[in-house]
Amino acid sequence: MEKRVTFKGWTLPLLLVLPQVVVTAVFFFWPAGQAIYQSAFIPDPFGLRTQFVGFGNFIFLLTDPYYLASFRTTAVFSVLVTVVSMATALWLAVMADRIIKGSGTYRTLLIWPYAVAPAVAGVLWLFMFNPNVGLVSWYLDVLGYNWNHVLNGNEAMALVVLASAWGRISYNFLFFLAGLQAIPKSVIEAAAIDGARFWKRFWTIIFPLLSPTTFFLLVVNIVYAFFETFGVIHTITAGGPRQDTTILVYKVYADGFVGQDLGSSAAQSVILLVVVGALTIIQFRYIERRVHY
Amino acid sequence: MTFKNLVLAGAAVATVALPGAASAATEIQWWHAFTGRLGDLLAEQVEKFNASQSDYTVVASHKGNYSEALNAGIAAFRAGEQPHILMVFEVGTATMMAAEGAIKPVYEVMAEGGAPFDADAYLGAVKGYYTTPDGQMLSLPYNSSTPVLYVNRDALEGAGLDPDMDLSTWEKVGEALDTLKASGHGCPLTTAWQSWVHLENLSAYHNVPFATKENGFTGLDTELAFNGPVQVKHIDAMGQWAKDGKFVYAGRRNEGGANFRGGECAFFTESSAGYAGVKAEAEFDFEIRPLPYWSDVDGAPQNTIIGGSSLWVLSGHEPEEYKGVAAFLSFLSTADIQAKWHQDTGYLPITTAAYEKTKADGFYDANPGTDVAIIQMTGKAPTGNSKGLRLGSFDQIRTIIDEELEAVWSGDKAAQAALDNAVERGNQLLRRFEQANR
Numbered sequence: 222m223e224k225r226v227t228f229k230g231w232t233l234p235l236l237l238v239l240p241q242v243v244v245t246a247v248f249f250f251w252p253a254g255q256a257i258y259q260s261a262f263i264p265d266p267f268g269l270r271t272q273f274v275g276f277g278n279f280i281f282l283l284t285d286p287y288y289l290a291s292f293r294t295t296a297v298f299s300v301l302v303t304v305v306s307m308a309t310a311l312w313l314a315v316m317a318d319r320i321i322k323g324s325g326t327y328r329t330l331l332i333w334p335y336a337v338a339p340a341v342a343g344v345l346w347l348f349m350f351n352p353n354v355g356l357v358s359w360y361l362d363v364l365g366y367n368w369n370h371v372l373n374g375n376e377a378m379a380l381v382v383l384a385s386a387w388g389r390i391s392y393n394f395l396f397f398l399a400g401l402q403a404i405p406k407s408v409i410e411a412a413a414i415d416g417a418r419f420w421k422r423f424w425t426i427i428f429p430l431l432s433p434t435t436f437f438l439l440v441v442n443i444v445y446a447f448f449e450t451f452g453v454i455h456t457i458t459a460g461g462p463r464q465d466t467t468i469l470v471y472k473v474y475a476d477g478f479v480g481q482d483l484g485s486s487a488a489q490s491v492i493l494l495v496v497v498g499a500l501t502i503i504q505f506r507y508i509e510r511r512v513h514y
Numbered sequence: 515m516t517f518k519n520l521v522l523a524g525a526a527v528a529t530v531a532l533p534g535a536a537s538a539a540t541e542i543q544w545w546h547a548f549t550g551r552l553g554d555l556l557a558e559q560v561e562k563f564n565a566s567q568s569d570y571t572v573v574a575s576h577k578g579n580y581s582e583a584l585n586a587g588i589a590a591f592r593a594g595e596q597p598h599i600l601m602v603f604e605v606g607t608a609t610m611m612a613a614e615g616a617i618k619p620v621y622e623v624m625a626e627g628g629a630p631f632d633a634d635a636y637l638g639a640v641k642g643y644y645t646t647p648d649g650q651m652l653s654l655p656y657n658s659s660t661p662v663l664y665v666n667r668d669a670l671e672g673a674g675l676d677p678d679m680d681l682s683t684w685e686k687v688g689e690a691l692d693t694l695k696a697s698g699h700g701c702p703l704t705t706a707w708q709s710w711v712h713l714e715n716l717s718a719y720h721n722v723p724f725a726t727k728e729n730g731f732t733g734l735d736t737e738l739a740f741n742g743p744v745q746v747k748h749i750d751a752m753g754q755w756a757k758d759g760k761f762v763y764a765g766r767r768n769e770g771g772a773n774f775r776g777g778e779c780a781f782f783t784e785s786s787a788g789y790a791g792v793k794a795e796a797e798f799d800f801e802i803r804p805l806p807y808w809s810d811v812d813g814a815p816q817n818t819i820i821g822g823s824s825l826w827v828l829s830g831h832e833p834e835e836y837k838g839v840a841a842f843l844s845f846l847s848t849a850d851i852q853a854k855w856h857q858d859t860g861y862l863p864i865t866t867a868a869y870e871k872t873k874a875d876g877f878y879d880a881n882p883g884t885d886v887a888i889i890q891m892t893g894k895a896p897t898g899n900s901k902g903l904r905l906g907s908f909d910q911i912r913t914i915i916d917e918e919l920e921a922v923w924s925g926d927k928a929a930q931a932a933l934d935n936a937v938e939r940g941n942q943l944l945r946r947f948e949q950a951n952r
Binding site for chain 2: 263264265266267268269270272274281285287352353354371372373459460461462463464475476478479480481482484485
């Protein structure tokens, strides 16, 4: 049964949605429009001269093998961050959900890392893995492994994935835990009486019933990996070594704010907008079908 | 308290708090990129100037690192809120020079402000970087340094080498690296700022072009040229050393400094401005030597080029304010201020007078090696290949060079292929810069 509120006339309802509309327009449509407009020009940094190039910026980008390589890097990075952070969070949530004594303490501790800003998290991990003075790299050295993410692209990727996923685990943990607690105990107990062991119960009952939460987190985490990991990458690798950790959003920053190439930067923002839009549509069209609400 | 009393009290507080308001000193905004000790020394200069006269008040604001300060200045200009003076690192020089209409050349500011100013008082190698082809100074050099070789004498001795050995050429350094490695040393050589030291300065020092059109000085249609035989030979040698564990790569900026200061590395190529830090932290006997060169290259060593920043005056302010800017800039150029800056920081003395004063003060005798950089830079009159670099989008080109060099150090690419690739990628950016500034 749906509850419906009815308004007399249009003024009040319009007034009520107005703040949201204004916020969206000012902080989304206007900047996005600006980016689309600017992507057709090559301006000088100071805004003194500008040249119309039409799709020139896009052609320049899409024929640049290094830009195309950045797509692959971004895909690898996003998938790894999403999988690592969600799988770990789910595992921790299931464990924390089973604990009876001291569960509050565990939960609080697991949620803490979320309060650490990405850039700070980046610096923390960088200190631990610094090839010269890092604690972890020192132990690895003792074990006979020479850790050097400054030159080794795979190690650099592993490090930024770890640092990005780490803070995210808490966020995912919160949602998974809430999702787990919303699953009716009676269903699980019934299965237990029928003789289903824990992992059997998990895969056949709990995991499917968690799917709305999992789906939501999937969308949110991919968007996170695309956009909000900038601080981590900036502090740990600055996109290196070579271009092994230069994800798309980092390239937008590097070209726009280091290179002062605002035309190319704007064009990249537009491409990024399209990519994320397309990804979200795909997720909703194909994955959501398999979600049970 | 009644409303009236409140207003009166407020007015009284305002009068006490703002003594400057009464004399109406003109404010000069200066945006810079220095923190820590350099920031303190900069603040000291500003205080000294403000105390020396009452017409102008210079307000210095820190706006992040070099790239960030430049960005802040550019963004502020677009919004019409630009400071009077902006600190720009040498890499941003071409960007600023191309921005006619956004900048007010220093020679013009000085002439209009009636401040005494003689461009010839500056060291040629410093001045050349910031002047037009006909010798007009566009920005005021502030902090300039040049790369030198830092030597851990204890490490050499530990490997059975004579710490006073000849290290003037890369051949000799190569032999020392062999001995160090053979004795089990973990980090014979490391570097800071690889592109600046091992390509930009390498090219100038061996009198070969880094880019065409006199490294970009005479035209926006310049093309990169650092894939010539001299550069390839050097990068190839470095790549081989990296492979053999004789050269340890620590990062794109000056991460290697920590290794050297900690006593881990025997040789370290870094800016002369790293001197203060090494002196403060090194618990071993160290020495500064001139940057090595390849003895089989004709004309080497030429002279090295500078890194650091200069002060740009931005357009769009009142004539009265520019007078203040002129007064402040000529204050900064005085021999006393410059000599103190040079001695405190390890940056080069940028005027001949400051150099002479430092010499007369006996500073070089008390701190041996601090004049190596200046001798190395001023030994020969600069040529078209060694005046400096003036390339658009150069910050990004450096990143490209970093990426390609990393591929050499890790053994993924040969030197020639990496440099060819860097040239090709960099040229694309130069063409875009040319297009944006046509």
